[in-house]
Amino acid sequence: MVISLNIGIIGIQGAISEHVHLMNKIFKINHINGKIFFIKNKFEIKSIDALIIPGGESTTISKFLLNFGIYDEILNRINENDLPIMGTCAGCVLLSNEIANETKEISLLKAMDMKVIRNAFGRQRESFENDIFINVLEKPFNAIFIRAPIIEKVWGKCDVISKIDNNIIMARQDKYLALSFHPELTNDLRIHEYFLEIIEDHLK
Ligand code: GLN
Secondary structure (H helix, E strand, C coil): CCEEEEEEEEEECCHHHHHEEEEEEHHCCCCCEEEEEEECCHHHHHCCCCEEEECCHHHHHHHHHHHHHHHHHHHHHHHHHCCCCEEEHHHHHCCCCCEECCCCCCCCCCCEEEEEECCCCCCCCCCCCCCCCECCCCCCEEEEEEEECEEEEEECCCCCEECCCCCEEEEEEEEEECCCCHHHHHCCCHHHHHHHHHHHHHHH
């Protein structure tokens, strides 16, 4: 178990404080001397042990990352194979290699071998929740979807972890975890705990 840990979260929009709240709960339960804080500038990327990219609009988040030089710093750490990242919803889009309904406005981090479709559930189902089965968890997880993407396909070293109606909604590739839903909007800690395991494996 790691004793001290710094997790950064891209903090411009979306349900960010909920991620912070869940992660702090986990630190407390596990007696981890952990800190989770909003990334405000590119210099902070160098010192974090892990990163969370939350939901929001991937176009807006991508612009923010580019404009403040944060994008390049994250890419450096990805190239050094040195930064566990969890991306939820818009974060999932940013971690992908390709967008099916291509938008030129989004600069992808291309950390994961997957292709996503943005806002893929259609208007009637813009937001909904569902009990889903996740390969790495024993019991179902109540997943909340808000204008969620679908992972159309994965390849290479990217593994599917969960599907809904045969659509991929969660994937992992080494130290990267992508989810099309919002685990921070529940009180269920299991996905954040799973991400913590990934971080701990990486730091070993
Ligand atoms: N539709 C958003 C996008 O593609 C994601 C929505 C969300 O993060 N809740 O950027």
